[in-house]
Amino acid sequence: MSRSGSAGNRENEGPTYEQVEGTKAIAIPTGPPSRDDPGETAARRSVSRDSEVSSDSRKKRSGTPTSDQFVSLDPAPVPQEPEPEEGEGYDTDLELPGDTDTYDMSGKTVYLQACKKFNVVPVSFFIRHMFDEELILRHHGLGPTGASAVAVAMVSNTNVLKMDISDNWLQAEGAKAMADMLQENCYVADLNLSDNRIGHEGLHAIAATIINNPNISHLTLSGNQLDDNDSEALAEAILNNNKLEYLDISHNNFSHFSGDILGNAIAENTSIKHMDMSWNNLTGKGAVMFAKGVKNNIIIKRLNLEMNGFSNDGCKEMGEALKINSTLEELNLSNNRINTEGAVLLSKGMMINENLKVLRIGKNPLDSAGCYGCLRTVHDNINSAIEELDFADVECNDDFEELLASVKEIKPDLVIRRGLREKPVRSTTLVTPLAKLQQNVEKHNVDLLPHFQQFDKGNSGSIQKEDFISAIKASGTQYTKDEAETVVRGADIEGNGSIDYNEFVATLKERAAEEQLDTMKQVVVESWKDLLIQSN
Numbered sequence: 001m002s003r004s005g006s007a008g009n010r011e012n013e014g015p016t017y018e019q020v021e022g023t024k025a026i027a028i029p030t031g032p033p034s035r036d037d038p039g040e041t042a043a044r045r046s047v048s049r050d051s052e053v054s055s056d057s058r059k060k061r062s063g064t065p066t067s068d069q070f071v072s073l074d075p076a077p078v079p080q081e082p083e084p085e086e087g088e089g090y091d092t093d094l095e096l097p098g099d100t101d102t103y104d105m106s107g108k109t110v111y112l113q114a115c116k117k118f119n120v121v122p123v124s125f126f127i128r129h130m131f132d133e134e135l136i137l138r139h140h141g142l143g144p145t146g147a148s149a150v151a152v153a154m155v156s157n158t159n160v161l162k163m164d165i166s167d168n169w170l171q172a173e174g175a176k177a178m179a180d181m182l183q184e185n186c187y188v189a190d191l192n193l194s195d196n197r198i199g200h201e202g203l204h205a206i207a208a209t210i211i212n213n214p215n216i217s218h219l220t221l222s223g224n225q226l227d228d229n230d231s232e233a234l235a236e237a238i239l240n241n242n243k244l245e246y247l248d249i250s251h252n253n254f255s256h257f258s259g260d261i262l263g264n265a266i267a268e269n270t271s272i273k274h275m276d277m278s279w280n281n282l283t284g285k286g287a288v289m290f291a292k293g294v295k296n297n298i299i300i301k302r303l304n305l306e307m308n309g310f311s312n313d314g315c316k317e318m319g320e321a322l323k324i325n326s327t328l329e330e331l332n333l334s335n336n337r338i339n340t341e342g343a344v345l346l347s348k349g350m351m352i353n354e355n356l357k358v359l360r361i362g363k364n365p366l367d368s369a370g371c372y373g374c375l376r377t378v379h380d381n382i383n384s385a386i387e388e389l390d391f392a393d394v395e396c397n398d399d400f401e402e403l404l405a406s407v408k409e410i411k412p413d414l415v416i417r418r419g420l421r422e423k424p425v426r427s428t429t430l431v432t433p434l435a436k437l438q439q440n441v442e443k444h445n446v447d448l449l450p451h452f453q454q455f456d457k458g459n460s461g462s463i464q465k466e467d468f469i470s471a472i473k474a475s476g477t478q479y480t481k482d483e484a485e486t487v488v489r490g491a492d493i494e495g496n497g498s499i500d501y502n503e504f505v506a507t508l509k510e511r512a513a514e515e516q517l518d519t520m521k522q523v524v525v526e527s528w529k530d531l532l533i534q535s536n
Contacts, residue, residue, distance in 0.1 A: 107130060107152075107153035107154060107155070107156045107157045108127055108130055108153070110152055110153050110155075110156060111126070111127065111130075111149060111150070111152065111153030114148070114149040114152040114153060115149045117149075118145050118146075118148060118149050119145075120145050120146045120149055122149075123137070123140055123142070123146070123150075125137070125140065126140075126150060126153075130153070130157060130159065130160070131159045132159065132160065133159065133160065133161045133162065134160070134161070134162040134163075134164075135160045135162065135163050135164070136164045137150070137163075137164065137165045137168065138164055138165070138166050138167055138168075139166075139167050139168070140165075140168055141168060141169065142165065142168040142169070142170065142174065143168070143169055143170070143171075143174065144169075144170060144171050144172075144173035144174040144177070145173075146168075146174075147165065147168060147170045147173075147174030147177050147178065148173070148174065148177040150165070150177075151177040151178055151180065151181040152177075152181075154181050154185055154188070155181050155184045155185055157185065157187065158187050159187070160187065160188055161187060161188060161189055161190065162188070162189070162190035162218075163188050163190065163191050163192070164192040165178075165192065165193065165196070166192050166193065166194040166195050166196065166220070167194070167195040167196065168196055169196060169197065170193065170196040170197070170198060170202070171196070171197055171198065171199065171202065172198055172199050172200075172201035172202040172205075173202075174196065174198070174202070175193065175196065175198035175199075175201075175202025175203070175205055175206055176201070176202060176205045178191070178193065178206070179202075179205035179206050179208065179209040180205075182209045182213050182216065183209060183212060183213065186213070186215050187215070188215070188216075189215050189216060189217045189218065190216075190217065190218035190246075191216060191218070191219055191220070192218075192220040193206065193219075193220060193221055193224070194220045194221065194222035194223050194224065194248070195222065195223040195224070196223075196224055197224060197225055198221070198224045199224070199225055199226075200226075200229055200230055202224070203221070203224070203226055203230045203233060203234065204230070204233045206219075206221070207230075207233040207234055207236060207237040208233075208237075210237040210241050210244065211236070211237055211240045211241055214241070214242075214243045215243065216241070216243065216244060217243055217244060217245045217246065218244075218245065218246040219244060219246065219247055219248070220246075220248040221247075221248065221249050221252075222248050222249065222250045222251045222252070222276070223250075223251040223252070224252060225252065225253065226249065226252040226253065226254065227252065227253040227254065227255070227258075228253075228254065228255055228257045228258050231254060231257070231258035231261045231262055232261055234249065234262065234265075235261050235262055235264070235265035236265075238262070238265040238266065238269050238272065239265050239268055239269065241271065242270055242271045243271055244271050244272055245271055245272060245273050245274065246272070246273070246274045246275075247272050247274075247275050247276070248275075248276040249276070249277055249280075250276045250277060250278040250279050250280070250304070251278070251279045251280075252279075252280055253280065253281065254277070254280040254281065254282065255280075255281045255282065255283070255286060256281075256282055256283050256284050256285050256286025256287070256289075257286065258280075258282070258286065259282040259283075259285070259286020259287055259288075259289050259290040260285070260286060260289040260290075262277075262290060262293070263286075263289040263290040263291070263292055263293030263294075264289075264293060265293070266290070266293035266294060266297050266300070267292070267293040267294075267295075267296040267297055268296075269297065269299065269300075270298065270299055271299065272299065272300055273299060273300060273301045273302065274300075274301060274302040274303075275300060275302070275303055275304070276304040277290075277303075277304065277305055277308070278304045278305060278306040278307055278308070278332070279306065279307045279308075280307075280308055281308065281309060282305075282308040282309065282310070282314070283308065283309035283310075283311070283314075284309075284311070284313065284314075287308060287309065287310045287311070287313065287314025287317070288313055288314055288317045290305075290314075291310075291314055291317035291318040291320070291321050292317060292321070294318070294321045294325060294328065295317075295320060295321035295324050295325055296324075297325065297327070297328075298326075298327060299327055300327060300328060301327055301328060301329045301330065302328075302329065302330040303328060303330070303331055303332070304332040305331070305332060305333055305336070306332045306333070306334045306335050306336070306360075307334070307335040307336070308336055309336060309337055310333060310336035310337070310338060310342075311336065311337045311338065311342065312338065312339065312341050312342035312345065314336070315333065315336070315338050315342035315343070315345055315346045316342065316345040316346075318331075318333070318346060318349070319345045319346045319347070319348050319349035319350070320349060321349065322346070322349030322350055322352070322353040322356060323348075323349045323352045323353065325353075325355075326354075326355055327355060328355060328356060329355055329356060329357045329358065329385075330356075330357060330358040331356060331358070331359055331360070332360040333346075333359075333360065333361045333364075334360050334361060334362050334363045334364065334390070334392065335363045335364065336364060337364065337365065338361065338364040338365070338366065338370075339364070339365045339366060339370070340366055340367050340369050340370035340373075341370075342364075342370075343361060343364075343366050343370030343371070343373055343374055344369075344370060344373045346361070346374070347373040347374045347376065347377050350374065350377040350378075350381070350384070350386070351377045351380065351381050352381070353381075353384070353385075354381075354383040354384065354385055355385055356384075356385060356386060357385050357386060357387045357388070358386075358387060358388045358390075359374065359386065359388070359389055359390065360390040360392075361374065361389075361390065361391065362390045362391045362392025362393055362394060362417065362418075363392055363393050363394075364394070366391065366394045367394070368394070368395065368396045368397040368399065368400050370394075371389075371391045371394055371396050371400055371418065372396075372399060372400050372403060374389060374391075375389060375400065375403055375404060375407060375416075376403065378407050378410075378411065378414065379403065379406060379407050379410065386411075386414070387413070387414065387415065388414070388415040388416075388417075389414070389415070389416050389417070390417045391416070391417060391418040391419070392417050392418070392419065393419045394418055394419050395418070395419040395420070396418045396419070400418075404416060433479060433483040433484075433486045433487045435519070436477065436479075436483070437472065437477050437487065437508070438508060440475070440476055440477040441475070441477075441508075444476055446475045446476060448471070448472075448475055448501075448505050448508075449501070449502075449505060451471040451472070451474050451475050452467075452468070452471045452501035452505075453501075454471070455467035455468075455470065455471055456501070461500055461501065461502050462498045462499060462500050462501070463498070463499060463501060464497060464498060464499075465488045465492060465497050465498075465499060468488060468491065468499045468501065469484045469487075469488065471501075472484070472487070491504045
């Protein structure tokens with residue numbers, strides 16, 4: 001084969017090799033890959049191999065390196081860094097292949113599995129808000145089984161800090177599920193279980209959990225049909241948990257028996273700052289014992305005891321508590337059958353107290369004197385911290401208003417709430433001259449005809465207007481000049497200055513009655529206007 005033919009085939013055979021940097025070689029393409037038919041391609045490959053052999057022979061004789069002396073065309077190996085361990089060095093939101101064991105902090109997967117197991121429909125709202133710090137599941141009709149599924153998911157949830165599942169009819173079984181969840185979950189700190197009818201068994205489960213879970217700081221158990229059988233378990237939890245700051249057990253059935261037990265627990269508690277025990281039935285001795293517990297408490301700041309039948313005995317002991325307690329800032333004693341005597345007894349403690357800021361004692365059978373006694377303490381106690389006094393629905397008299405004006409000079413920002421005072425009915429200012437004459441006639445049983453007849457010399461039945469006015473004055477009715485002219489204009493029907501007194505007397509009562517009726521209508525209208533203004 002000729003040298004020229006070998007060179008021509010070498011131009012079309014594809015890559016050739018050249019030595020680069022001593023021992024490394026790079027393949028450099030000299031043209032596009034051949035698209036000839038297979039037979040022609042095979043022939044070319046044969047010619048190329050013969051040309052390479054001839055070329056290598058010549059290179060060996062001349063000392064030029066041959067193709068078998070070149071190193072591999074692959075790039076020099078790059079040192080590999082050690083692979084990162086699982087979970088390290090990744091910053092991606094893609095799902096990596098094989099990553100099937102990722103920990104589900106929200107508990108969504110577990111929740112769906114639990115719903116399938118308990119045969120309940122998943123609550124989509126719960127799934128959407130599992131990553132929120134505050135989870136509100138009020139009025140979702142979970143029931144005991146649905147609550148159990150939620151509890152299973154919440155065991156592993158690390159996002160929710162505040163949980164409200166009120167009014168879901170959990171009953172005892174659902175409450176127990178929540179209690180079991182709180183044994184494992186250390187993130188939920190605020191739990192609202194109100195209006196779920198958890199009953200005796202549910203309360204005992206929750207109370208045991210409060211003792212063992214120091215993370216619960218806010219607990220609401222309002223409206224759960226709790227009664228005296230639950231007070232001991234609740235008191236045990238109050239005594240043994242030093243993290244609970246808010247406790248709401250309102251709208252239950254705790255009686256005077258519970259007042260004694262819970263009062264002793266409150267006396268020794270060192271964590272609860274806000275307690276709501278409104279709408280129970282402490283009454284009598286229970287109210288007294290609970291007030292004694294408040295007296296010895298050193299931490300509570302807000303206390304709601306509305307609608308508990310405290311009466312005067314409980315109010316007296318609460319007054320004693322205010323003399324000693326140095327932390328209570330807000331006290332609600334509304335709707336407690338406290339009369340004026342009870343308010344005065346309470347005010348004795350207020351005379352010494354220097355911390356109470358808000359007192360609500362409205363909607364009680366007080367009178368103005370009871371309100372006056374409480375307000376007087378603000379005036380006389382120079383260290384009083386009172387900012388608001390609520391005497392809702394209690395009407396106060398002028399003495400109270402005068403004292404309030406004096407107190408406002410000392411404490412201009414003091415807030416006072418009291419009942420509206422009744423305004424006197426305006427009637428006399430709207431009495432017409434004819435009605436005035438008629439009132440005098442009826443009051444003194446006056447017969448007007450003789451007074452008119454003494455001016456009628458000819459017995460004609462008519463007299464002049466000047467005589468008419470003189471006759472009226474002689475009957476005892478005192479008119480101003482304008483009033484007299486008004487009466488004359490009404491009596492002089494023909495306008496000729498002569499008045500038929502017989503006709504006037506006959507129609508006087510009818511006309512006066514009609515005018516008086518109109519006057520009363522005006523009074524009613526004005527009264528309604530005043531009420532509308534006050535309501536707005």
